[in-house]
Amino acid sequence: MKVEKPGIVPRVVKLLLAIPSAAAGFLMLTWVYLFDPASEVAIGFRIFSWFVLILGTAFLLNSFLLWKRKKFLNVQLSAGVLAAFFLLFEFFCLGFGIPASAGKVEDFDVFNQTCITYDSISGFRFTRGARIARVTNGELEFDNHFRVNKRGMVTSQEFVAKKTDSTGKRYIVFGNSFTAAMFLQVPWPDQVQRRLDSAGKKIELYSFGIDGGGIKNWHRIYFREILPDYQFDGIIFSIYGDNLAREFLIHHHEDTVNSFVRYFPKAPDNSIDFLNNFLPKMDLIREVRSDEWIDTRLAILKEKPWTGSRLLTLMGKRLAPYQPTLLDFAIRFNQTWFSPAGDVSIDEIMNRYGIEKIGLLSEIVSSARQKGADVIFASIPGLPGIYTHQSGKQTVTQADIEFLSSLWNVPFFDGFDVFFTFDEQKLASCFFEYDGHWTQEGSDWFAASFSEFLARR
Numbered sequence: 001m002k003v004e005k006p007g008i009v010p011r012v013v014k015l016l017l018a019i020p021s022a023a024a025g026f027l028m029l030t031w032v033y034l035f036d037p038a039s040e041v042a043i044g045f046r047i048f049s050w051f052v053l054i055l056g057t058a059f060l061l062n063s064f065l066l067w068k069r070k071k072f073l074n075v076q077l078s079a080g081v082l083a084a085f086f087l088l089f090e091f092f093c094l095g096f097g098i099p100a101s102a103g104k105v106e107d108f109d110v111f112n113q114t115c116i117t118y119d120s121i122s123g124f125r126f127t128r129g130a131r132i133a134r135v136t137n138g139e140l141e142f143d144n145h146f147r148v149n150k151r152g153m154v155t156s157q158e159f160v161a162k163k164t165d166s167t168g169k170r171y172i173v174f175g176n177s178f179t180a181a182m183f184l185q186v187p188w189p190d191q192v193q194r195r196l197d198s199a200g201k202k203i204e205l206y207s208f209g210i211d212g213g214g215i216k217n218w219h220r221i222y223f224r225e226i227l228p229d230y231q232f233d234g235i236i237f238s239i240y241g242d243n244l245a246r247e248f249l250i251h252h253h254e255d256t257v258n259s260f261v262r263y264f265p266k267a268p269d270n271s272i273d274f275l276n277n278f279l280p281k282m283d284l285i286r287e288v289r290s291d292e293w294i295d296t297r298l299a300i301l302k303e304k305p306w307t308g309s310r311l312l313t314l315m316g317k318r319l320a321p322y323q324p325t326l327l328d329f330a331i332r333f334n335q336t337w338f339s340p341a342g343d344v345s346i347d348e349i350m351n352r353y354g355i356e357k358i359g360l361l362s363e364i365v366s367s368a369r370q371k372g373a374d375v376i377f378a379s380i381p382g383l384p385g386i387y388t389h390q391s392g393k394q395t396v397t398q399a400d401i402e403f404l405s406s407l408w409n410v411p412f413f414d415g416f417d418v419f420f421t422f423d424e425q426k427l428a429s430c431f432f433e434y435d436g437h438w439t440q441e442g443s444d445w446f447a448a449s450f451s452e453f454l455a456r457r
Helices: 008-035 043-068 073-095 101-106 188-198 215-229 271-281 291-303 310-319 329-333 346-353 355-370 383-390 396-408 415-419 424-428 440-455
Strands: 108-111 116-119 123-126 130-136 139-146 169-175 203-209 234-240 248-253 258-264 283-288 374-380 412-414
Touching: 008 043, 008 073, 043 073, 108 291, 116 271, 130 291, 139 291, 169 215, 169 374, 188 203, 188 440, 203 215, 215 248, 215 355, 234 355, 234 396, 248 271, 258 271, 346 355, 346 396, 355 374, 355 396, 374 396, 374 415, 374 440, 383 396, 383 415, 396 412, 412 415, 415 440
Parallel strands: 108 283, 123 248, 169 203, 169 234, 234 374, 374 412
Antiparallel strands: 108 130, 116 123, 116 248, 130 139, 248 258, 258 283
């Protein structure tokens, strides 16, 4: 009778599969312990937590059995292979800044109350100020109470139709979320206003920043609200990335728990058209949660800050002086706008943004000039674009705005220049790590430089 001696190959295979099996089990059980799923009220999450607990225990047990037991070897090897693939998936997600395994469950992006309603002119308006909080990859990015004025815009400045001082200047500011900045105590237009007031300058800024908005929202606001209702001396376009390529944005709180948003090629004809043909197609972007819910989650986060693949993320940050997790909207979905620019022509700009949208921008510029108003283009930088700029190259956004400024003889303020000399550590303090928007510090740097630019005009 022939007896097969245990060779070294099977033992090596067992060892190679026992290690990832143990590591996967440890990672899963650590997550269950750190997050404390009993504190979560969602039944679906509690079921998932039990699944993670059982699977993690099975992986740990399997790592022991692989080395000690020969029975059910195929099952043990299969479990080891599954654990290895799980770890590879975790590391893959870590490398691309994606919340892996159960790390997503603690992430949230919420309002504390309904505060937004559809508006036929601007796409939406705020009905009141609110609290907005965001946690990404188990880290608090912002928790802010923002203010809105009586016109439903995120600014502390109340708007009046006629200028109170005929010798002063009034600028209308168009922008997106970097300008509205619900996540900051003081958006940059308000900060500029404070600086100008302190310097005794008779200049006022009316901010019509639309979170997520772009040229189609700005065009309707200008021709249907600004032009007929307000005296003004200038228009400031604060342009970020693809703002000139965006469709018409609508944002709406339909009930007490959901916030819906979507871009559309055109605005609704009326409220009935919105309710019947637009609202059903809109996507959930944020939930509305109570202050108590937010405070409870933040307390858990503060007490037990690591969840899911946060252990691996921590390891990555310890191993590298810079972990490239600063992946904002531009990197994931709009790489074009912050990549190095080539030669720019009007034909390329028309192709990139669309003839219609450049036409809308031209209409605003022409109308403002017919009224004798000043027009200013300002580029709003994203972190990837700043790195491109620091390498000695212009981004697509910079080059396009500068080209249009030269073509139409419009003054250009390059926001990328504000951060040109900042080192990596200083830039990290100026932009949220995952969200991609600038922090209060970054916004204030921009405001300081732009207020000087405006005061000189």
